[in-house]
Each structure stands twice: as structure tokens, then as C-alpha cells.
Amino acid sequence: MEPFTFASSNTLDFPVSIRIINLEGSESPIPFSTLIDHPKLKHIGSNQSPHSELYVTVQVWAGSKPLTVPVQTAYKPFRNERKWNEWLTLPIKYSTLPENSRLAITIWDLSPTGGPGAQGHAIPFGGTTLPLFDGDNQLHKGRQKCHVYRHKAADGNDDSKTPAIIPKRKESSKNGGAVAEDKDGEELDRMEKLFKKHEMGEIPRVDWLDQLVFRGFEKRGHQSGTSLQAILQRKRAAESEAFKKASDSKETDSSQESGPSNFVLNVELPRFDFPVVFADHEYPTPPISSLQHLSSSQSNIVLKPPPEVHFGPGINGIDDGDEGYAGQLIQVYDPEVGAKDNPAESKHRRLVRSQHRNGILDKDLKPNAKVRDELNLIMSYSPTHTLSPEEKDLIWKFRYHLTRNKKALTKFVKSVNWQDQAESKQAVQVLGKWTDIDVDDALELLGPTFDNSAVRAFAVERLRKADNHELLLYLLQLVQALKYEHISPQPGHEVAQDSSLAQFLISRAIDSFTLGNYFWWYVMVECDDKSQDQGQDNQAIYHKIAYDFMTELVKLPDGKETRRTLLRQAEWISILSKISGEIKESNESIARRTERVKNFLADPKNELVTIDPPLPLPLDPSVEVIGVAPEDTIVFKSSLHPIKVAFKTTSGRKYPVLFKTGDDLRQDQLVIQIITLMDNLLQKENLDLKLSPYKILATSTTAGLSQFVPSMSFQGIASKFRNNPALAYLKQNNPDSQGGPLGLRKETLDTFVKSCAGYCVITYILGVGDRHLDNLLLAPDGHFFHADFGYILGRDPKPFAPAMKLSKEMVDCMGGSSSEHYRQFKQYCFLAYSALRKNSNLILNLFSLMVDANIPDIKLEPDKAVFKVKERFHLELSEEEAIRALERIMDDSLSALVPVVIDKLHEIVQHFRA
Known part of the structure; x- marks a missing residue:
């Protein structure tokens, strides 16, 4: 199919408008003998002059009921033709229009003596009803020719007796003249549609060709011995032959005519760049809370009597089924019906509670x-x-x-x-x-x-x-x-x-x-x-x-x-924010940025070289800093260029801090807080998995501090060591050639196995995503930990990401998947998972309190955040079944090929960035 671009009507926030252009057509004057017999007719304006003053009213109807009050054209005297050329704006917007909306257009004549359908001194000259949407549910646009029904006001009903567009009927082929006239009419219809498309820009304009077509069309009209208007009148007279009376037997009371007249009202509807297709407003699903059963006191509420209903034309009430349009009661879906309580159940609960x-x-x-x-x-x-x-x-x-x-x-x-x-x-x-x-x-x-x-x-x-x-x-x-x-x-x-x-x-x-x-x-x-x-x-x-x-x-x-x-802490944060913001926005090299930060920190004006009296660190108030060590400053290569600053403490040690601006650290802060809580829960179960959650503190929505833990990423270790890089790295820092397992100190390997188990289970429960070798870190003493928690609750920017990050490098460092240390690793995973499942209520309640905390991954689907964590606990399973499910997840993660490919691609991308 060719691409079709369109707009929906419920997004069109504009009032309905229509331009009344002019009235075409004529009729033979009433004979004087008729005027003598009926003297009231000579006072009607249109009987006195073929260009008498008329005015037009437009009203929106739907469902056989008026939706708006009528809007009227201004008074305008006519000389040669009845031409208003006036835009009318109706008090309703396209976005609120029903599908069966239509414009009831009535042309009003003046008569001081009144007449059928009169409103004061105005009587209907004619009426027409124009649907706003066509058979394909597209909004009508551009010029429209509307048939006028003489002496009738537009009714606006769904089954209107004054339709602006008359459906075509097949003519009998026995009458040769009728067939010839139909051919002329069909050609005129075709040309009219082409002229309309040309006017609306749907047909490209070619000046020399357009002039030839226009002259040829006029020439054809002259050759037929009549004008274009006369041809159109003849065509319409043929279409409405079944509805009209013969002109030689014209009745005195013209109000009895039921078919279209020779008059045509030209109007124009707004044009849009794209087709506008009808689309109804969809009510949102009622909230779960509103669908719950009402309690006993709520069922005691006395209901008000039902409101009085006024039925519109064409809709019958309860008692008048034999009158009018029987069987046309309209059923309307009430979106609040789901919130209603069952009266029988309410009564039952009220009795039980009483x-x-x-x-x-x-x-x-x-x-x-x-x-x-x-x-x-x-x-x-x-x-x-x-x-x-x-x-x-x-x-x-x-x-x-x-x-x-x-x-x-x-x-x-x-x-x-x-x-x-x-x-x-x-x-x-x-x-x-x-x-x-x-x-x-x-x-x-x-x-x-x-x-x-x-x-x-x-x-x-x-x-x-x-x-x-x-x-x-x-x-x-x-x-x-x-x-x-x-x-x-x-x-x-x-x-x-x-x-x-x-x-x-x-x-x-x-x-x-x-x-x-x-x-x-x-x-x-x-x-x-x-x-x-x-x-x-x-x-x-x-x-x-x-x-x-x-x-x-x-x-x-x-x-x-x-x-x-x-x-003072706030002032200290603002000083660091200033230099961090300047470094992030500058286009200098890393070396130049680092030099600028060192000079800034060493400047006595910034009061960072010496901090007196000692200041408790906002990140960790138990640590008091007395100054900065500018020589240890590092500016990293990432997009936000975080700064590592080392502070001297009262204990004589240095405390490295990572300061970052331009990023919201509240999600990382939440994850670290949950990891710290889980570590406490595991230790209460006498299970110390050597977790080392570093500290993070968001100081604003765009800045924060984090503790810098001396470590090396698995990516960096893999680029430094070829075979079994993690084990080689630990051997370099903790060698033991005298009987240690795998050539390592036993404490180091034990710390690595336990910390791997703890972080694997915790990151699985929290649904931490975007795991690659750059955010898996290893400290020299064997502590393994994760960093960068930009994706949680199952979100991951990479396709087919495993539910748990268990890489080959981690298992190789334990001696392989068939080693005793790997079996011990799995046992630690099972123990940690069982212990955390026992405390699942606490963890779920903590997440429920963070639903409105503006955490990015929670804010995406706040109503599902707690359920996503609950799914990872598998509370519907027994403890043994849950452990088996976790083991399958671990095996799938270890044998999956996609994470290996993703890690390799990530390594290549980082290499080109460097």
C-alpha cells in the first residue's frame, strides 16, 4: 500500500467553521392570477425580486439532536446575485464532534405576514443538511454544492429529509433522451470533481493547459445551446423527477414540495494539509481502586433519584414505543459502570459487619x-x-x-x-x-x-x-x-x-x-x-x-x-560544582582540563587547600576533611567528564571522591542503598558475602558525589592480561606459591567467590541492566562489585540481555564451571537468594515508597515497579522450586553467546572512542 498520512479528528482543537458563498438558481415567477387569489404571497421578499435579501443560519446536529445554537450571517443587500461570502464560526470544536455530525443550513426569507414554519417575520426560503464526515469517515473540506429544498427548514436528523448530497439513481435505458442527458450529467460531474481537485491543489497547475481546458469546457457548454448553470439545473431536475411536480401544474402553496429545487447553495469548509479521519475519544480504564467493592458504610449511601431525561427528535421514550420512530433508544456505554458496587453484595457485607x-x-x-x-x-x-x-x-x-x-x-x-x-x-x-x-x-x-x-x-x-x-x-x-x-x-x-x-x-x-x-x-x-x-x-x-x-x-x-x-557543606559543594561545570563545557584536551582543575583546587581563594575547621564529608559524615590534594586530581574521558578529587582527612589518610555534574544520581543512590540494606539482611542471617557498596550522595537533581574505590574494570584487566585475566590480576596483587588455591591467598579467592555470589543475586533481583566488562570492577584484595546503575527493573539497552550477569571471566577465575570453588559460588547464591526471599516484604515496601521519587526507571511505569521486583523473587514457588529456577537462570547466563558478542562489540567501540 502507498503511505497514507492523515490526522485524527479528536486532536483537531479548532472550532467548526463554514463559509457561505452564494446561492445559485432561479424559478419562474408566480402568475399574477395566483397573487390575486393569495394576496399574502406578494409580501414575501423572494416573490418581489429574484435578488431579494436573504440570510442564512447554520447549526450543528448529531443523533437527531441539535448540539449548538444556530449561527447567522450578517445582513447584506444584493444587486445582481445572492452572494454572502462570509465565514461563520460555530461554538463547537472538531475534536468533540460525533461521527454522525451534520450542518443544518437554512436560508431565511422575509414576510411580514408570516407563513408555514415562520419565526417572527422570517420564513424558510429553503434548507439543506450537509454531513461533516463522508462515507469513509473523512472530514469534508473545500467547496461543496448543497441542494436546497424550497420552503423547508433544514431538519438535521440522521435520516434527513433535506440532504445536501442526493444519491445517484440508475436511469432507465428505454428513454434515449434520458440516457443522453445522463451522459452529459456524468461528464459534468466528472469535470466538477476535477475542477475541485485543481482548486485544492491536488492536481498540479499548468497555466497553458488549464486555460485550454477551461475554454474547451465553456465552448462545449455554448455548443449545447445553454450555459453551465442551465445544464446543471437540467441535470438536477432529471435526478429529482420523482419528487417534483410538473411546472405547468404548479400548486399555489409551494410549501408542499418535498423534493430538491433548482437552487444550489455554494459553501466552503476549511481545508487541511492532510485528510482528517474521525476518531472518537477513548475513556481510560477505571483505576483498580475504583473497581474494588464498596465497604459497608459506602453501601449505606442513599442514591439520588435519577435525573429527568429529555428525548430528542427521533428518539422515543419508554411509554411512546408506538409513536414516532419506535425502537430507536440509544444505548450509551458508561465508563464508570465498572466502579459501581453490587447492591446485593453491599447489603450482605453490611449485615456481616453489623x-x-x-x-x-x-x-x-x-x-x-x-x-x-x-x-x-x-x-x-x-x-x-x-x-x-x-x-x-x-x-x-x-x-x-x-x-x-x-x-x-x-x-x-x-x-x-x-x-x-x-x-x-x-x-x-x-x-x-x-x-x-x-x-x-x-x-x-x-x-x-x-x-x-x-x-x-x-x-x-x-x-x-x-x-x-x-x-x-x-x-x-x-x-x-x-x-x-x-x-x-x-x-x-x-x-x-x-x-x-x-x-x-x-x-x-x-x-x-x-x-x-x-x-x-x-x-x-x-x-x-x-x-x-x-x-x-x-x-x-x-x-x-x-x-x-x-x-x-x-x-x-x-x-x-x-x-x-x-x-559550609553547601558552599563546598557549590565550589566543586563550579569547576566541574566549566570542565564539562570546555573543549580542551584531558591533560589541559586536568591542569585547570589542579590550579583551581590549589588556589587559596577557593579555600580548598586548607579547610579549617575540619569539615564532615557530606558523602560520609564520619570522615572529616582538612584539605585537598591537588596532585591526585584526575579528569575522566567520559562524556560528563567527572572529576576525581582526593581529600586529606583528620586520620592522616586520603579519601578520593568522584564529583559529577549533568547527571541525576538518585537512581544510583537508591540501588546502592538497597544493596547496603541487603548486605545487612544477609549478615543478620550470618551470611557475610564481602559486599562493598560504595557510597553515593545526590546533592541536586543534576550533581552528586560518589566514593572512589581503587579497583580495575574487567575490561581493563582483560586488555592487560591474556589468559584468565581476573585470576592473573589477583595473583599479581595476592600471590601465594605455598599451597594457596590457584596460586592465590585463600582469603582473596574466598572474598572474590562470595562477593561475586552476592552481587549476582542482588543485581538479578533489582533487574540491573547494561552489564558489560567496563562496569564490572575488581579490587586488588578480591572484592568484586558493580558500578553504573543507569538501567534497573529489567530495562536494558542491549537486545537479548541475560537476566543475570555471570561472565566467563568470573567463572574462569574460580577455576572453571566444574571446580569446587564454582560449586561453592552457587551455594552462596542459593543461600543469599533464600535469605532475601524471606525479607521480600521489606524490599517491596521500600520500592513502593519510591514510586513518586522521580527515579527515571521507576517513573516509566510507576504502577509496575514493585511488581517487577516481586517477579524476581518468585514468591509463588516454594523455596526449593525458586532455587531451581535461579540455577536455570545462572546456567543460561553462563552458556549464552549474546553477552559475549555484546562485550566484544563494547570493547571495540570503547577502543575507537579512546
Whole structure:
């Protein structure tokens, strides 16, 4: 097929318009004898002059109902012809037009005595109804010739009696004259269509050829002994012969004519560069929350009486099926019908809840064995599982019995109808009797689906029992949870009064400098986020939180000094941002860029050579820096040209930091935080996999710091060593020729095997993509780790990427896939996967709190982010089945050929870039 370019009507945000050009045609004057018998006829304007003043009204109809008020042409006197040449704009846009839209065009005559269909002193001269869309659902455009029906107003109905375009009928071949006249008419129709295409630019203009065609057409008309207008009138008279009466027997009351007249109204519709095809508005799918069954209190709502319905012409009501157009009731799809509750189910739930509303007998209710199994199954559901109405009723019935089960609290909160004041009041009382819950359940209660202040306050009370080290693991998500608190963005309200979570975080942040340091920078990044996804209200909320934090901080004895330290950190970041931005934008060589940075850092004016008093590093507040070492500065070759700066610390060591501008590090910061959390979870299971998550801190939406860990990429190692490069690299740094495994120190190989297992499992669960040998790093002491987390949750820019990055270089360093060390590696993978599956609820809840954090890969599909992580846990399988599934994934990744080809191509590309 040839390419067809078109636009859809629902995107055409322009008002409907039409140009009324002129009226063509004539009719024989009424005989004087008729005027004498009917004196009222002589007062009609068109009976007095063939060029009397007329005006035109246009109205949009659809479904046999008017959609707009009529729009009228201005008064205009005529001399030789009835020509308006006026554009009319109708109060409706093309984007809202239905498919059966049509223009009801009525020409009005003047008569002081009135007449049939009169509106004041105006009577219909004639009417015509023009569809806006043709049979192919394309919008009509350009000039249109509309048949006028004398003495009739345009009806605008779907089955209009005044159609502007009359369908052609096959003429009988018995009458030779009729056939000859049809041939002339067909030729005229063909020429008219060609003239219209030529006028609209669809036929190329050739001046000399166009003039020949026009003269030939006029000559043919003269040879036939009549003008073009007379030929058109004769053709139309032949088409409407079945509808018209003979001219010699013309009736006095012309309003009885039912067919088209000799009059034609020329109009023009707007022209567009492309065809416009009808497209209706598609309603979005109702949200899942609206499809859930209403709870007992919501089913108590008294429905209002149905609104009174006024049926348009052509649509019959309930009681008038025998009148008019019977059987034309129109059925309209209601997109909200899916949100309606079943009245029978609502009544049932209301009755069930009413039995257990007061709770007098419920306190002693105990489930039998069967019900206990059902409750245990419900308690095992993941946080993303939606409870059925029956399950909610069961939990409510045995709520007092479940208060001893810490895992049942979140399910109980989901079962309560918080819109019902009596039920919510009793639920709050039950909350006070509940046993202590785990942190993962408390984090779930702070998510976006729980907005009851009492529930959120209960979760905060659980967090108060966590120490600073544990709280730091969840601090990034808790700062995001402030978006779901009932905090007013209006000035004059203290956030501590509006939000128990805000009050808790501020109180803990001012008591611990480490917590306060990270809390301050997390809030500052949210204040810096000016994207549309964040919104002005959220910005105002975080500005208020930052202000209240500083206000509470200065009330402490050493609070002013702490505040001054945080401001010094901000100044220090701005100085580094300045030089980093200049280096990134310059077009100099790497050597020249490095020299510029060294000179900048060594300049005493920038106050980086000596930092007095020592400044806690924002990236790691436990480290205090006293100055910079300019000689250790490196500018990297990548597109953003990050800068490595080494700082002298109070301990006498150097702390290398990588500073980058032009990139949003919040996604990398999230991944590193989750890896740090998983490392803590594994160590609680007595499984130390030697993970070394380096620190990352986003200081704004376009800049950040990261810890620089001395290491070498697998790509760099492979270019330096030929055979078994990773093993050769470790042998060079940790040789052991006296019986060590593979010629290595046992601790080094053990560290490598464990860290490979930990990172393989964690990056698989997080769906880290774009894995190649350049972002697989190896430290001299055997610590293996990943870098660059620009793709997570299963996204990968390369096709056929494996679910887990397990390269041949990693396995060869362990001694091959049949070695004892590789079998030990697989055992570590299975142990780590099982341990993390036990804590899947905590990890899923942390991701649910980051749904609105403006993280790139989460923002793409925020409603699916948590489910993508859940899929990697395979919670529907048993532990043994899940481990077998993981083993298949590992085997497939090791034997896959595509990753090897991709790594080779990546090496070639990087070689040319260098």
C-alpha cells in the first residue's frame, strides 16, 4: 500500500467553521392570477425580486439532536446575485464532534405576514443538511454544492429529509433522451470533481493547459445551446423527477414540495494539509481502586433519584414505543459502570459487619482449624496482594484474635472501612491492643495507600524503637513518605503539628549529626526538583520541612554550630560544582582540563587547600576533611567528564571522591542503598558475602558525589592480561606459591567467590541492566562489585540481555564451571537468594515508597515497579522450586553467546572512542 498520512479528528482543537458563498438558481415567477387569489404571497421578499435579501443560519446536529445554537450571517443587500461570502464560526470544536455530525443550513426569507414554519417575520426560503464526515469517515473540506429544498427548514436528523448530497439513481435505458442527458450529467460531474481537485491543489497547475481546458469546457457548454448553470439545473431536475411536480401544474402553496429545487447553495469548509479521519475519544480504564467493592458504610449511601431525561427528535421514550420512530433508544456505554458496587453484595457485607460492629462477642471469638488455615494463608500474602471482600470480613470478624499476630496488622488495616466513623473509631481502639510489628510492616503503613493519620502514627511509634543505624537504612524512603502525609503547603502551619512522621524525623535528625546530614541533603534534593512530576505543593512541603528542621536545630546548645557546618557543606559543594561545570563545557584536551582543575583546587581563594575547621564529608559524615590534594586530581574521558578529587582527612589518610555534574544520581543512590540494606539482611542471617557498596550522595537533581574505590574494570584487566585475566590480576596483587588455591591467598579467592555470589543475586533481583566488562570492577584484595546503575527493573539497552550477569571471566577465575570453588559460588547464591526471599516484604515496601521519587526507571511505569521486583523473587514457588529456577537462570547466563558478542562489540567501540 502507498503511505497514507492523515490526522485524527479528536486532536483537531479548532472550532467548526463554514463559509457561505452564494446561492445559485432561479424559478419562474408566480402568475399574477395566483397573487390575486393569495394576496399574502406578494409580501414575501423572494416573490418581489429574484435578488431579494436573504440570510442564512447554520447549526450543528448529531443523533437527531441539535448540539449548538444556530449561527447567522450578517445582513447584506444584493444587486445582481445572492452572494454572502462570509465565514461563520460555530461554538463547537472538531475534536468533540460525533461521527454522525451534520450542518443544518437554512436560508431565511422575509414576510411580514408570516407563513408555514415562520419565526417572527422570517420564513424558510429553503434548507439543506450537509454531513461533516463522508462515507469513509473523512472530514469534508473545500467547496461543496448543497441542494436546497424550497420552503423547508433544514431538519438535521440522521435520516434527513433535506440532504445536501442526493444519491445517484440508475436511469432507465428505454428513454434515449434520458440516457443522453445522463451522459452529459456524468461528464459534468466528472469535470466538477476535477475542477475541485485543481482548486485544492491536488492536481498540479499548468497555466497553458488549464486555460485550454477551461475554454474547451465553456465552448462545449455554448455548443449545447445553454450555459453551465442551465445544464446543471437540467441535470438536477432529471435526478429529482420523482419528487417534483410538473411546472405547468404548479400548486399555489409551494410549501408542499418535498423534493430538491433548482437552487444550489455554494459553501466552503476549511481545508487541511492532510485528510482528517474521525476518531472518537477513548475513556481510560477505571483505576483498580475504583473497581474494588464498596465497604459497608459506602453501601449505606442513599442514591439520588435519577435525573429527568429529555428525548430528542427521533428518539422515543419508554411509554411512546408506538409513536414516532419506535425502537430507536440509544444505548450509551458508561465508563464508570465498572466502579459501581453490587447492591446485593453491599447489603450482605453490611449485615456481616453489623453483627461484629460492637465487638462485645468478638473478643472471645476463636477460629476453628479450617478458618485458622484460611487466616494463615491470608497472612502469607505479599504487600501487593489485594484482599477479597470475603477475606476482609473474615479478618474483621477475628480482629481481636489476630492482635497477637504481628503480621496480621497490615491485613487488618486494609480490611477496615476508614470512611465509616464508627468502624474507624473501633479500629483505632483495636490498634492500641496490637502486639509489636516488624519494621517492614511499619513501612508499608507509611505508603501511599494508607492515609489515615492514626494508622500512620501507629507506624511511626514502631519506628521510634529503631536505632540510628537501622533508621539510616530506610531514611531515603522515609523522606519520600513525607509526600503522603497530610502536610499543608500553605504558610503558617508547622509540619510537626500536621505530621507525626515529619516530627519524628526532625527530632531524630537533630539528635544525630549523621542522620541530620543525610536527612538534610535528601530534603534539599527534593527542594531542588522542579520537574512537573514533583509539583509545586511537594516543593513547598519540603521547603517547610527544611525550615522547621533548621528552626529546631538552632534550639540545641550546639545547634548553631551544626547549622553552620551544613551551610559550609553547601558552599563546598557549590565550589566543586563550579569547576566541574566549566570542565564539562570546555573543549580542551584531558591533560589541559586536568591542569585547570589542579590550579583551581590549589588556589587559596577557593579555600580548598586548607579547610579549617575540619569539615564532615557530606558523602560520609564520619570522615572529616582538612584539605585537598591537588596532585591526585584526575579528569575522566567520559562524556560528563567527572572529576576525581582526593581529600586529606583528620586520620592522616586520603579519601578520593568522584564529583559529577549533568547527571541525576538518585537512581544510583537508591540501588546502592538497597544493596547496603541487603548486605545487612544477609549478615543478620550470618551470611557475610564481602559486599562493598560504595557510597553515593545526590546533592541536586543534576550533581552528586560518589566514593572512589581503587579497583580495575574487567575490561581493563582483560586488555592487560591474556589468559584468565581476573585470576592473573589477583595473583599479581595476592600471590601465594605455598599451597594457596590457584596460586592465590585463600582469603582473596574466598572474598572474590562470595562477593561475586552476592552481587549476582542482588543485581538479578533489582533487574540491573547494561552489564558489560567496563562496569564490572575488581579490587586488588578480591572484592568484586558493580558500578553504573543507569538501567534497573529489567530495562536494558542491549537486545537479548541475560537476566543475570555471570561472565566467563568470573567463572574462569574460580577455576572453571566444574571446580569446587564454582560449586561453592552457587551455594552462596542459593543461600543469599533464600535469605532475601524471606525479607521480600521489606524490599517491596521500600520500592513502593519510591514510586513518586522521580527515579527515571521507576517513573516509566510507576504502577509496575514493585511488581517487577516481586517477579524476581518468585514468591509463588516454594523455596526449593525458586532455587531451581535461579540455577536455570545462572546456567543460561553462563552458556549464552549474546553477552559475549555484546562485550566484544563494547570493547571495540570503547577502543575507537579512546
